[in-house]
Amino acid sequence: MGVDLESLSEATSGAIGSLLSTTILYPLDTCKTKYQAEVRAHGQRKYRHLSDVLWEALSNGQILSLYQGLGTKNLQSFISQFVYFYGYSYFKRLYLEKSGFKSIGTKANLIIAAAAGACTAIVTQLCH
Template sequence: MALDMESLVEATSGAVGALVSTTVLYPLDTCKTRYQAENRAHHHQRYRNISDVLLEAISKGQVLSLYQGLGTKNLQSFISQFIYFYGYSFFKRLYLRESKSKSIGTAANLLIAAAAGACTAIATQASHHFIDAQILY
C-alpha cells in the first residue's frame, strides 16, 4: 500500500472526527460504567439512573474525574479510525481505477467497507499483541 495524499487527508479527517466524538461522549460512557459497577457491587441502589452519576460529579466538583482514561481511549480511537478511513479511501480508489467506473454501487461499497474494517481489525489486534509483548518482557 503506497501512501497517497488524498487517502491520508481522508484518514486524518476521520481520525480527528473520532477524537472529537470520543472526547464529547466519554463522560457519558464513564457515567454508564460507574452506574453499572455500583449497581452490581451493592444490593442497594446508590444511583437511580446514569444522570445521577453525572449530577453527583457536578455537585462534588469532580467533573474532571469523568475524563479519567480519556488519553488512552483517544489514542486507540484515533489509530483505529485512521486505519479504517485510510483503508476505505485506498480500496475505493483502487476499485474505481480497476473497474474504470465513475461511482461505486451499494454492493461494492459494502465490500470496500468490509475490507477496510478487516484491515483495521488485523492492524489493531497486531498492535495490541505487540504492546502486550513489550509490557510483559
Template sequence: MAVDLQSVSEATSGAVGALLSTTILYPLDTCKTKYQAEVKAHGQQKYRYLSDVLWEAISTRQIVSLYQGLGTKNLQSFIAQFVYFYGYSYFKRLYLERSGFNSIGTKANLILAAAAGACTAIVTQVRLI
C-alpha cells in the same frame, strides 16, 4: 511505494472527527461504566438513573474524574479510525481505477467498507508475541 495523499487526507479527517466525538462523549461513557459497575449493597442502589452519576460528579466537583483515561481512549480511537478511513479510501480509489467506473454501487461500497474494517481489526487487535 508512493504515499496516497488523498487517502491520508481522508484518513486524517475521519480520525480527527473520531477524536472530537470521543472527547465529547467520553464523560457519558464513564458515567455508563460507573453505573453498570455499581455494587448493589443490601439490595439498594446508589444510582437509580444514569444521570445520577453525572449529577454526583457535578455536585461533588469531581467532573474531571469523568475524563480519566481519555488520553488512552483518544489514541486508540484516532489510530483505529485513521486506519479504517485510509483503508476505505485506498480500496475505493483502487476499485475505481481497476473497474473503470465513475462511482461505486451499494454492493461494492459494502464490500470495500468490510475490507477496510477487517484491515482495521487486524492492525489494531493483533499483538506481537
C-alpha cells in the same frame, strides 16, 4: 508508488472527527460504566438513573474524574479510525481505477467497507 495524499487526507479527517466525538462523549461512557459497575448491596442502589452519576460528579466538583483514561481511549480511537478511513479510501480508489467506473454502487461500497474494517481489526490487534 508515492504517498496517496487523498487517502491520507480522508484518514486524518476521519481520525480527527473520531477524537472530537470520543472527547465529547467520554463522560457519558464513564457514567455508564460507573452506573453498571455499582455494587448493589442488600438491594440498595446509589444511582437510580445514569444521570445520577453525572449529577454526583458535578455537585462534588469532580467533573474531571469523568475524563480519567481519555488519553488512552483517544489514542486507540485515533489509530483505529485513521487505519479504517485510510483503508476505505485506498480500496475505493483502487476499485474505481480497476473497474473503470466513475462511482461505486451499494454492493461494492459494502465490500470495500468490510475490507477496510477487516484491515483495521487486524492492524489494531497486532498493535495490542
